[in-house]
Amino acid sequence: MPPLVFANDAPTAAERLKDASGVALIALLLGIPMIGLTTADQGGSLQVLTRWPLLAAFIAASFCGRLVVRYLLDALKRRRQAQDRQAGATAAKETRRGGRMLESIGWLAFGLALVLPIVFSDNRYVVDTATTVLIYVMLGWGLNVVVGLAGLLDLGHVAFYAVGAYAYALLSTQFGWGFWAALPVAGIIAGVFGLALGWPSLRLRGDYLAIVTLGFGEIIRVVLINWTDFSGGPNGISSIPRPTFFGLPFVPSSDNPTFATYFGLEFSPMHRIIFLYYVILVLSLLTNVLVKRLRRLPIGRAWEAVREDEIACKALGMNVTNAKLSAFALGAMLGGVAGVFFAARQGFISPESFTFNESAIILAIVVLGGMGSQLGVVLASVVLVLLPELGRDFAEYRMLLFGAAMILIMVWRPGGILSHREPTLRLSPEGGRRE
Amino acid sequence: MSSEVAVPLLSVERLTMRFGGLAAIDDLSLDVPPGKITGVIGPNGAGKTTFFNCLTGFYKPTVGSVRLNHPERGVLRLEDLPSHQVAHTAQVVRTFQNIRLFPKMTVLENLIVAQHNVLQKASRFSLAGILGLPSYRRAEAQAVAKAVDWLTRLGLIDKADTAAGDLPYGTQRRIEIARALCVDPLLLCLDEPAAGLNPRESGELNELLLRLVADEGLTILLIEHDMSVVMNVSNHICVLNYGRKIAEGTPKQMQNDPNVIKAYLGEEEADELLYGEKSGESAGVTP
Secondary structure, eight states, X not given: OOOSSOOSSOOOHHHHHHHHHHXXXXXXXXXXXXXXXXXXXXXXXXEEEEOHXXXXXXXXXXXXXXXXXXXXXXXHHHHHHHHHHHHHHTHHHHHHXXXXXXXXXXXXXXXXXXXXXXXXXXXXHHHHHHHHHHHHHHHHHHHIIIIIISOOOOSOTHHHHHHHHHHHHHHHHHHOOOHHHHHHHHHHHHHHHHHHHHHHHTTSOHHHHHHHHHHHHHHHHHHHHHOHHHHOGGGOBXXXXXXXXXXXXXXXXXXXXXXXXXXXXXXXXXXXXXHHHHHHHHHHHHXXXXXXXXXXXXXXXXXXXXXXXXXHHHHTTOOHHHHHHHHHHHHHHHHHHHHHHHHHHHSOBOGGGGSHHHHHHHHHHHHHHOTTOHHHHHHHHHHHHHHHHHGGGGGGGHHHHHHHHHHHHHHHOTTOSOOOOOOSOOSSTTTSXXX | OOOOOSOOSXXXXXXXXXXXXXXXXXXXXXXEOTTSEEEEEOSTTSSHHHHHHHHTTSSOXXXXXXXXXXXXXXXXXXXXXXXXXXXXXXXXXXXXXXXXXXXXXXXXXHHHHTTHHHHHHHTTTTHHHHHTOHHHHHHHHXXXXXXXXXXXXXXXXXXXXXBGGGSOHHHHHHHHXXXXXXXXXXXXXXXXXXXXXXXXXXXXXXHHHHHHHHHHOOEEEEEOXXXXXXXXXXXXXXXXXXXXXXXXXXXXXXXXXXXXXXXHHOHHHHHIIIIISTTOTTOSOOO
């Protein structure tokens, strides 16, 4: 094979032809047995036939195809180099403008999210799917604190999701707690689990931490399956109470006032669906505001500094353990809150919902979105939830499509969809004191 | 040897650090006087960086003690403190031989992270910070002012909003020093600050170090290979070889010390230089 990457200058016509000829030669060698020769059954005996014209067509196609592909790749490379040169010149201004553009995209996404259930008020499927997206957005934002900001690879985030979900399920079915009362409590319980896991394991780094968290995720699931008295085992917990609208339930009829009777509306199951959508929207927006603010505080800067260089942090007098623990606990708490919502929305949970698959998807959302980028998480959640949904029609190719999309994104944008990092504070309002 | 009357800021006594059978530091005693620059030199592998790691809590020495006479907190035993307490409580701050900045964060952010403990306290477990209370805002403004002050003095102010990792090597070295200064060190330990600098830059480094001692009353402990730096700025030099202190004294004394010359040039060449030609004057560690 001729080398795939040419020198910096554009290749000459001769080089292009040579490159394509090489590919054509390979096509020829492979093609002779595979295309050129074929067997056919003629009068009961097997005969070898030749198909030279077809082979010639294939070789011609690979020759031309190589020329085109090569040309496109070169053009792409040149364009990227030109961009890099430009970017170097006006880096500070660029990042400033990039930050502003992302901000406006964020507001646009927020606006769309606000009106979505109004536009699709009679389409349950759309609102349901959007709710699922938002659950993953919230999970992604929670995990983003741990993985994206603090740089701790957590493969067992689903454990905290499960803790939150089961905490609400048990508090409500056993002790009659309401959704809103259980929400913070279950979040705190998940946060405590985060501390309990983090305390011994955060002295590990990178891969080792990933394995411990992976194990923790499995331990929680296996305990839930086997401790039947406590968690209902594989049967899970059913008839978990749904959230109410300030005490007004979403039911067709009741002795007490319901949401529909109180507001003089005709009962519609869509009311609950839309209400749930807004609940998760508010929860995830609160998460977003919280994480954004924390990022600009000492603790948030400490998380990022730990990600960048732990040893330097120690040399500057920072208690690295505290910084990591706080990130881990906060991520766990946010995961737990998302779990409460999940349990309340489904009305039924079982250990089946909290497999490693979920952890992998949440991590994929954070990594694909661009580590540390809040908006990136939203885009990645939309992609990763909608892709399998769109793929339902050709179910057997779903995972293939999913994998291909992931590979494409990683090739196209190795730093994630949005790898822009906005500084937590600037000296001058206009992108550095440059001329 | 020296006529120091002041109490040493740092006294290292019989420090030994063993890794398995190897003694990277062997029975080292050293006093670091306050308000002075003390140089630590020695050939590669002499144990200089290991010595720093023992001082700053990254290694726990096998034997020996490292005591710091803190003007407010009394005598602190550095070997018992975890590394972040060495910087926070004892105010002994170090830089690294291979620069350790936070590359994706801006220069200003790097310097703000160095003031983490002050700011974290002001943010009251982040609550005051989240609510944006004036007490926290004031603390942050002060931290920024301090960072700006050091950036201005070190000629880095126009780089404040650039990601630290995007800057040239020499600039990164200066940023690392500026960042260490933001921790308010009593003792600043610089591990080869001139490595990779061109002659003009190391000249500027000399000036900076002398200015820090003169203006700020800082005490500096300096590991350096660049003789033009270490010989010009140090008040006192300690020479290590194979983990042992082989000589100690003023730069002039060290330049003419036969043991030091032997350690640097090897036995034979040193003999030749010292005794072979009888010029006497030419003997010395040339820059």
